[in-house]
Structures are given as C-alpha cells and as structure tokens.
Amino acid sequence: MKTRSVSHLLYAQPINMGGLPVRQAFPTQQVQQLDPFLLLHHARVKAPQHTDPRHAGVDPHPHRGFSPVTFVFEGGVHHRDSRGNNGTVYAGGAQWMHAGRGIIHSERPPHDIHERGSYQEIIQLWVNSPAKNKFDLPSYYPVQAEDVPEVKLEDGLSTLRVFAGTLQHVSGKITPVSAVNAATVFVKENGRFSVALPAHHNAFLYLLDGAIMLDKYGLVEGHHAVLFKQDGEGIALEAKRDTRMLLMSGEPIGEPVVSHGPFVMNTQTEILEAMRDYQLGKMGVLIED
Numbered sequence: 001m002k003t004r005s006v007s008h009l010l011y012a013q014p015i016n017m018g019g020l021p022v023r024q025a026f027p028t029q030q031v032q033q034l035d036p037f038l039l040l041h042h043a044r045v046k047a048p049q050h051t052d053p054r055h056a057g058v059d060p061h062p063h064r065g066f067s068p069v070t071f072v073f074e075g076g077v078h079h080r081d082s083r084g085n086n087g088t089v090y091a092g093g094a095q096w097m098h099a100g101r102g103i104i105h106s107e108r109p110p111h112d113i114h115e116r117g118s119y120q121e122i123i124q125l126w127v128n129s130p131a132k133n134k135f136d137l138p139s140y141y142p143v144q145a146e147d148v149p150e151v152k153l154e155d156g157l158s159t160l161r162v163f164a165g166t167l168q169h170v171s172g173k174i175t176p177v178s179a180v181n182a183a184t185v186f187v188k189e190n191g192r193f194s195v196a197l198p199a200h201h202n203a204f205l206y207l208l209d210g211a212i213m214l215d216k217y218g219l220v221e222g223h224h225a226v227l228f229k230q231d232g233e234g235i236a237l238e239a240k241r242d243t244r245m246l247l248m249s250g251e252p253i254g255e256p257v258v259s260h261g262p263f264v265m266n267t268q269t270e271i272l273e274a275m276r277d278y279q280l281g282k283m284g285v286l287i288e289d
Helices: 268-279
Strands: 006-011 013-017 020-026 037-046 058-063 066-074 076-081 086-090 094-098 103-108 119-128 139-143 150-152 158-164 180-187 192-196 202-207 211-214 218-221 224-228 234-241 243-250 258-260 263-265
Touching (some): 006 020, 066 076, 076 139, 094 158, 202 218, 211 243, 258 268, 263 268
Antiparallel strands (some): 013 020, 076 086, 202 243, 211 234
C-alpha cells in the first residue's frame, strides 16, 4: 500500500473555553479547516466535588449547520437537548448530533461521575454539513461502547473501533449526512497499524497520548494532529509507546464556510438569520431539571 504523506503537524494548544481548559488542534493560524472537519477540542477535566453534576460542564447553548460530535474516552457525558433527547454516553462511546436547522443542548458530567473516578476525557469534533443538509431536522445518535464494532489486528497489539463509515471492511452504527469515516485506534508499544482510506477523502489522526513512528514522516507524540495529503492509499505507523488516537476521513464538501460562534453556514446573511432565529426561540427551549 502506498501510504499518504503529511501536509501539517499541528500541536493542540491549551486554551480556555468558557472556563473549561481544553486543547485545540485546529483551527490554527496555519490551518483553518480540513474540509469537512472544522474544529477539534481535546479535554480531560475533573468534575468539581462541590458542584452537583447537573450544574457542572457545559450549559445550554445553540448550534446550527453542522454536527458537533463527542468521543468519550473517560467518564461520561450527559446530553440533553431542545428536541427532548436525554441520555448519557460513557467511556468508549460517542454522541453524534446533527444540529441541522437549529438545536439547543447541554453537556454535563453524568450523575455517577464521582463513582467513576471524577474525570471526563473527551474529544469534540465539529463536522461541517453540506448546504443541502444545513436546514434538516436536528438528530441525535448516541452509541455506547458495547455497540461499537471493533477490529483487532493480526499482531494483537492494535485495535480499531469504528463509529461511522467503513474501515477495514467494518461499518459503524452512525450514518452522517455526508461521507465520513470515524474511528478510535489503540496501539500498544511496538504494535504496527495500517489502514486503507478513500483516495478522495481528507484525513487526519489526533494522538491523545503516546508516540508513533509514522511511515513517510517520522516521530509524532501525543497532543498532535497529523493532517494528510491526498497522495496515497492509506496510512501506516508503529507505536513507540502505548497510544490512543482518533482517526477521521471525510469527503470534502467544497462549499464556502462562514462561522460565528456556534453557527456554521455558507453566507454571512445565513449567520445573521441563525442569530435572529435563536433569539426568537425558533431553535427550541431546553429547561433542565
């Protein structure tokens, strides 16, 4: 297999997001987006002991025009939204919400977070939607760890867990509005991992920790995103330490992107309309008990 070469190596800088410490791999001054992927945040936070979990985490807020996707690596996330969805996804699972024409949601620690070690570790990824889907009815797809198809590679040191799309002939439970493959990869030290990717997809790896030796590039350590060129059939690597990764590929949408806060549209006029519709209550109401 001819492996892809690297276009960018991006360090996930620590930032403050509304009082929550997160690492942002992109956008950066170097790379605004990797179409259709708009933003990647990685966070590991401790739920405060002095605060009821129902009041911790991220308060209700709106979205329109894209899919905020959360992969849970530790603890859990309690999701509630203005469409009536209410549930918790625990470590190993993911929640894929297509905001469509507009939705309000909150993301809190689960009620039993302190029985589970108090920590939440997540990656939130914003996946753009084509213009034809930006006004779809919102949808929410939670997937628990036990429902994620898993592939163990022949060396016994690598595991691929597929959430969406198809990789290694295994298909995930989630069907995004555009062609996207989503998987987590766990490779133990000295493990060798390779995967074929659609030639026309943009693709990236994000390392939560560990270190790998990437074919055609070299050493990559944790808290880095690797963005690939469309010049090969897939990627291959060897783990120098136990490493956890997020692997994403997606067909570029190729449309204008105009974003403001929690809204991602195609024109500035559509952004103004989104702000107006939110203020008028057209994205619904979320009242938390």
